[in-house]
Amino acid sequence: MPTVVISGSSCRDFTHGESEFEVAATTFRQLIRELEQRFPGLGEHVEEYMAIAIDGVIYQDAYHAPLKPNSEIVLIPKIGAG
Amino acid sequence: MTFIGNKSDLRVVGTRPVRPDGVDKVTGRAVYGADATMPGQIIGKVLRSPHPHAKIISIDTSKAEKLPGVKGVITSADIPNIPSEEAFVGEGPMNFRDLSLNCMARDKVLYEGHVVAAVAAINDAVADAALKLIDVKYEILPHVIDVEEAMAPGAPILHDNLFTAGVTPKPTTASNVAKQVRFTIGDVEAGFAQADVIVEQTYTTAPVHQAYIEPHACVAAIAADGQVLITASSQGHFMIRAYTAKLLGIEIANIRVTNAEIGGGFGGKTVVYLEPLAVALSKKSGRPVKMTMTREDVFRGTGPTSGGTIYVKVGATKDGKITAAQTIIKLQAGAFPGSPINPALMCAFAMYDLANVDTLGYDVVSNRPKVAAYRAPGAPISSFAAESAIDDLARKLGMDPIDLRLKNAAKQGSKTVYGVTHGVIGYEEVLNAAKAHPHWTAPLGKNQGRGVATGFWFNIGGESTGGVFINEDGTASVVTGSPDIGGSRASMAMMAAEVLGIPYEKVRAVIPDTASIGFTHVTGGSRVTYATGMAVTQAAQAVVEDLKKRAAMIWDISPEAVEWKDGEAVPAGANAGGFDPLPLAAIALKAAKTGGPIGSEISVNAQGAGPGFGAHICDIEVDPETGHSTILRYTAVQDVGRAIHPSYVEGQIQGGAVQGIGWALNEEYIYNKKGHMDNAGFLDYRIPVASDLPMIEAVLVEVPNTRHPFGVRGVGEVPIVPPMAAVRNAIRGAIDLEMFHLPMSPPRIRAAVDAAKAPKAAE
Secondary structure, three states: OOEEEEOEHHHHHHHOOOOEEEOOOOEHHHHHHHHHHHOOOHHHHHHHHEEEEEOOEEEOOOOOOEOOOOOEEEEEEOOOOO | OOOOOOHHHOOOOOOOOOOOOHHHHHHOOOOEHHHOOOOOOEEEEEEEOOOOOEEEEEEEOHHHHHOOOEEEEEOHHHOOOOOOOEEEEOOEEEEHHHHHHHHOOOOEEOOOOOEEEEEEEOOHHHHHHHHHHOEEEEEEOOOOOOHHHHHOOOOOOOOOOOOOEOOOOOOOOOOOEEEEEEEEEOOHHHHHHHOOEEEEEEEEEOOOOOOOOOOOEEEEEEOOOOOEEEEEOOOOHHHHHHHHHHHHOOOHHHEEEEEOEOOOOOOOOOOOOOHHHHHHHHHHHOOOEEEEOOHHHHHHHOOOOOOEEEEEEEEEOOOOOEEEEEEEEEEEEEOOOOOOHHHHHHHOOOOEOOOOEEEEEEEEEOOOOOOOOOOOOOHHHHHHHHHHHHHHHHHHHOOOHHHHHHHOEOOOOOEOOOOOEOOOOOHHHHHHHHHHOHHHHOOOOOOEEEEEEEEEEOOOOEEEEEEEEEOOOOOEEEEEOOOOOOOHHHHHHHHHHHHHOOOHHHEEEEOOOOOOOOOOOOOOOOOHHHHHHHHHHHHHHHHHHHHHHHHHHHHOOOHHHEEEEOOEEEEOOHHHOOOOOEEHHHHHHOOOOOOOOEEEEEEEEEOOOOOEEEEEEEEEEEOOOOOOEEEEEEEEEEEOOOOOOHHHHHHHHHHHHHHHHHHHHOOOOOEOOOOOEOOOOOOOOOOOOHHHOOOEEEEEEOOOOOOOOOOOOOOOOHHHOOHHHHHHHHHHHHHOOOOOEOOOOHHHHHHHHHHHHHHHHHO
16 A cells, blocks of 8 residues: 655644555545545645655646555645746 | 657757747847737836835825826725635745735735835826825834844734644744744754764845846736736736736636746746736726836835745764754745745755754744745755855865765655655766866865855646647647746747757747637746646647648558658558658648648646756855955856757756855845835845856756656756855855855955954954
């Protein structure tokens, strides 16, 4: 199962400090739904403000992004820029 | 997606053709925002607050409205009072209500220059006279400018409804600290315990403006049926459309925006200031309204990037292995929340493979203009401190500063403080190229020093639309939704020409209005060549597939029996038939007979933009008598993935380096005790000019990003990250003094020199 890793404080607030856990999701969209179910508010927070890095590749606003069984999923703030 | 970026196979990509917009720009034919006109237009101007913090008691516009020639006056009463709504724009999260309040103050003014009213009149003189007739009564409030003072107990509070996010338990008292955020990996205390050498310092940086040469300008008209036309200079005409619609409650389909040529943006033109006001004034007056900022308007009313305070602690073993790194960053957001605190924290040590890192940041409001994005938002600020500390660490260890960086360099598989594991990156290649460059070992003279610093930026992809259409004569038109700021028309045409197999000169790229192409996110984040280039490449590939089918139709053979080579359809083999090659032009001529117009438009949401790294070497000479610094030589090395048009890439690197040098040496907002900016013009806000600097040598390292068909990495952000520390470290080499505050202007260097002499004088 993919493993979710959280390094930033904004998401840890939702998980009460839990920083690493496995999920059953197979897409970014499913991940949002699963996070919302397990940690109410986190799915919405990720949907609005977070990107995910799947095995080091950053995906932003990409429901379709696939999560492989052994993927490392990192929740990071969305990246803007100038 | 097929990677087609093998350099030896490329004919167009990697060459340096003449820029397509060059003639227009040097002859004055190019239409910038201030050049745009509409029939019957009148002039719009704004009234700005003279106070940095005050309640608006009343606004009486009656005298202004009665002035002959005045066609309309607006205040916040003419702008919808929209509810709070968070969105992710520009450099990070933003609230549309804040954006509305930033365009036009409602109950309070929050900085000197905050707009309180606007007029539309038949000419500039009447508009100016009308502004003087508007009577605004204020209740002046205490103000706060400095970030540390804004965080201090008892500071004037800007927003009664702002409570610090990210702390537990949730505060019940309003604060100027909008957000606290932290990223941590490993155990920094254990890491520092392993260190033989520790460097610990606090640095400050000043807010600096993007200093685009072209001030903001637009012309807008709303018709009786509600249809809105806007021409504006910006980094995204779809952004102008979306924000104007949101702020004024207009359906997006009723707004059409044409993007004028843009004279620089660097992130500062990823938000709106004038356009909603111009539309509101047009609605009030029934006429098209033209609005143009002065340079003073730009300084007083638009967003610079943050200034901040940065604490850094770095520890290493005697052999130079960094065991822990820590930073605490406090960033000014300006009048509304939204400093680039996240990327500042995330980028500070992203160049290094570190097991123990702790970064803590604060987003702080104060009575300054709301910050806007500026190249690699946040990263230059944190990297100035981090890369200065790394340099000081090298000195303490007696190590070459590049060797120290190489020993700790991030590489594929290195985990960052924000949790992401780096993929294929080119930091080591960049460091090795810098070390091998003759500049690194060139001799130095008296009062001369050499500094090096490095930088990182994520780069982004995002939503883009690109189209490729074959004309009847075999030439091609490329259309994209990305305003051309850094040469994207050339790079888009080059990628299309490469795929089509035709000369670059046969392809023309244009940027149509928002009603004529699919949505495209702003030109920013070093995303256009990556994301829009991906859309254009895919569109060109779709056109090639179509051309092969049409050739098959002409030859009356199977499409699978046709190949595309050097701009021609050729039979795939002897069994396909003995046909002569069909050039693109010949197929275009038969477009009607083979199915109609030939073209493709592709929209993408590009993911996986590869990060970029740079290393800058700076030689400087410091006059200890005057404190004046002269940049003698400057070399900027960067991993660019694959340079589509190397001259434009070099231009991006040179421009970023120059802006960073200005940030390092001269640029700052100077406020007086009344909270007024004292240097709102280019005479007193000193940006570098050509005569200040040597030619910046850009060295391109190419470690292709395999997620882009040509291997592109964004290049526009990275080059502004290293300069401040590179300059600072060079100054340290020149006069053996540590500098901790930006800008390192002549008075500040003089003061450091004097302070260093003082103990000796006392002896």
